[in-house]
Structure formats: structure tokens, C-alpha cells
Amino acid sequence: MNNKLLIIEDDTALANVLARRMTKQGFECQQCHDASQGLLLARQFRPTHVLLDMKLEQENGLKLISPLRQLLPDVTMVLLTGYASIATAVEAIRLGADNYLAKPVDTQTLLSALSVTSFDNDMDPLVEEPLSPKRLEWEHIQQVLNVNRGNVSATARQLGMHRRTLQRKLLKKPTADHR
Incomplete structure (x- = not known):
């Protein structure tokens, strides 16, 4: 199966880095930098995976989750944010995102989030650290x-x-x- 990744990120330098990384991992990548471009490219490109930034200049990436989910019901969608919080993570998942990651993110974490088989039983359970x-x-x-x-x-x-x-x-x- 050909994995197609749509990167919706207003930081063009970060979008380029993510595209290069994921291309090396076998993804065919397209990128755009705002919400309207994201919806248009999602219709044209028909990605299997989406990386969506939570803050797209003056727009909120959370508002894109539902339209993207309606357009691409089987897509694996990961929300990226520089301002991670439990409240926005819960909201992103409630709206239809499959995963939620805080920036900066390493390639292995990104691959795990994009993978539908990332929740193997062989994985070590997460160790909960108390919050400061x-x-x-x-x-x-x-x-x-x-x-x-x-x-x-x-x-x-x-x-x-x-x-x-x-x-x-x-x-x-x-x-x-x-x-």
C-alpha cells in the first residue's frame, strides 16, 4: 500500500524538514501552509495520513479536524502543537484526530503516531511521571x-x-x- 502524507503546517521550514524525514521513511508527501489549502489538497491528493498543525497563522487547526475526517474517513490524522495541554489533546481526539504530539517531535515518535499498529501488546507500558x-x-x-x-x-x-x-x-x- 502506498502511504501518502499531507502535511498542513504554517512553518514552511518545519514542513520541509518533516516532508524530507517522512519521504525517507517511504511516504509520498505533499505540504501546504493554511486551512483552505489543506482542504483543497486533501481532496486532490487523497492522503492516507495527515499531519496537522494546531496553530495555522491566525487559524486553529482543531477546526480542520472534522472537515478532514468527513472528507477522508479512513485517514490517520495526527495533530502537532507547540503548546501541548491535556485539554487540547482531549478536544483533538474528541473531534476525530487519531493522535496528538507536542513539537518538537523525533522521527520515531512521529512514525509510531502515524502507524495504526503502534499499539502492540509487546510495547512496554508507559511509566507515568508526576507533573510538576x-x-x-x-x-x-x-x-x-x-x-x-x-x-x-x-x-x-x-x-x-x-x-x-x-x-x-x-x-x-x-x-x-x-x-
Whole structure:
């Protein structure tokens, strides 16, 4: 079977790197950089796999999941994000994504996420590490923000913090040391 990968990523340098990596792994790759191009190319290219960035310039990649799923019901879809949170992961899966990965992502993790056989019984069970207080705070903020449908003012009121303080916290990416 010929694996065809559509990469919808607004960072052209990253899209090029991903395309080169996945071509070496046997995928036929096409890439585009915004939502409308993504839907058009999905119709024309008919990919078996899709890598979708969560932030496409001013657009939200989450809004593309349902139309892509309707157009390509059997596609394996992976959402990539630089701002990973449990709330957005749950939302992505609920909308129809098959997997959710935080950037940067290595080739092996990407291949596992794109593979329908990645959940073998032979795999070692994941070891759960406790989240750091900073990471817990980030996850809680993302969850409340999601409940408020992205409304920063309503989220700040609900969390009992100043809107500008919340905006500063939202600009900070959770890093590996936040785990």
C-alpha cells in the first residue's frame, strides 16, 4: 500500500524538514501552509495520513479536524502543537484526530503516531511521571480556557487572576522541565 502524507503546517521550514524525514521513511508527501489549502489538497491528493498543525497563522487547526475526517474517513490524522495541554489533546481526539504530539517531535515518535499498529501488546507500558506544579498550573489554565471557549477575560475571572497575568502565562510554552 502506498502511504501518502499531507502535511498542513504554517512553518514552511518545519514542513520541509518533516516532508524530507517522512519521504525517507517511504511516504509520498505533499505540504501546504493554511486551512483552505489543506482542504483543497486533501481532496486532490487523497492522503492516507495527515499531519496537522494546531496553530495555522491566525487559524486553529482543531477546526480542520472534522472537515478532514468527513472528507477522508479512513485517514490517520495526527495533530502537532507547540503548546501541548491535556485539554487540547482531549478536544483533538474528541473531534476525530487519531493522535496528538507536542513539537518538537523525533522521527520515531512521529512514525509510531502515524502507524495504526503502534499499539502492540509487546510495547512496554508507559511509566507515568508526576507533573510538576508549573505543569499542573498550565494544564489547569488550558482546561479552564477550553471550557470558556478561548475567552481569556472569562477564564481570568474564573481563575481569580488579572487578565494580563493570564495572558503572560499563556505565552509561556510548557517545557520538558515542567513535567
